Amino acid sequence: MFFGGAGVSTESGIPDFRSADGLYSRQGRVPPEVILSRDFFAAHPKEFFEFYRSAVAHPEARPNAAHLRLAELERSGQLACVVTQNIDGLHQAAGSRDVLELHGSVHRNRCPDCGRTFDLAFVCAAKDVPRCECDGIVRPDVVLYGDPLDVAVLQAAARAIADADLLIIGGTSLQVYPAAGLVRHFLGEDLVVINRDGTAPSGRRALTITEPIGQVLGAIAARGGEPSRDA
Secondary structure, eight states: OEEEOGGGTGGGTOOOSSSTTSGGGOOOSSOHHHHTBHHHHHHOHHHHHHHIIIIIOOTTOOOOHHHHHHHHHHHTTSOOOEEEOOOSOHHHHHTOOSEEETTEEEEEEEOTTTOOEEOHHHHHHOSSSOBOTTSOBOEEEEOOBTOOOOHHHHHHHHHHHHHOSEEEEESOOSOSTTGGGGGGGOOOSEEEEEOTTOOOOTTOOOEEEOSOHHHHHHHHHHTTTSOOTTO
16 A cells, blocks of 8 residues: 655645745745644635645646556555545546545535535635635635544554555655554555655665655556666
C-alpha cells in the first residue's frame, strides 16, 4: 500500500508546505499557518478565500507520473490502497479508486447551514466569499488547523497500513501528526521511502530513494515494472 504527502503533487505544479520554496515560505501580513486555521476562517472568511483560491485550491493541476503509476498498480491488483495527506484529488483523477484522504479534499464543499454541496468550480468562481442560496458560507471539506481529523478515515488508514506486506512512503517528511503516526501500524518487513529528503520512520530499515517520486515511479512504469538504468 502507499502512504503519501505533499511531495507527491509537486511535479503537478502544487507546492509543498515546508521546503525552501513551499507554501509556508510565503511572506505576508498573516502567516499561511494562521490563515489556514479554523479560527481565521470563521473570523476573516474573505481573506481566507483570497489565499485559498490563490495558493491552495489549484484547479488547473493534473496527475503526474506518480499518480498514474499508482493507479496502474491498483488496477493490476498489486496496490491495495492509497492513504494521502493531500487534498488535491489527483489520485482519483489518475484513476485510483481506494483512496483515504486524511485531510479532506478541495473538491468537496458544503454549506454548514443547509447541507447543500458544491464543487471546486463554484468556490473558485465566487467573487469574494462563496455563499449558498440560503446565504450560508460554503466551507471546503479540508482539515484546517484546529479541526479534528475524521476518526473513521484514520481508523481505516491504520487498518490498511497494518494489513500491508509492503509499504511505500512517498513525498512526505513525516512531520505532520497524527497522520504521520499511522506508519507505526505497519507490521511488515518491506518498507520503501521515496522522498527528496530521504526521511524514514524512526527505528525502521528502509529502501530509501532520494529522488522526485514522479521520476522514480515513471521510470519503473516505462520498463513495464522494472526500473531503467537511469532511474
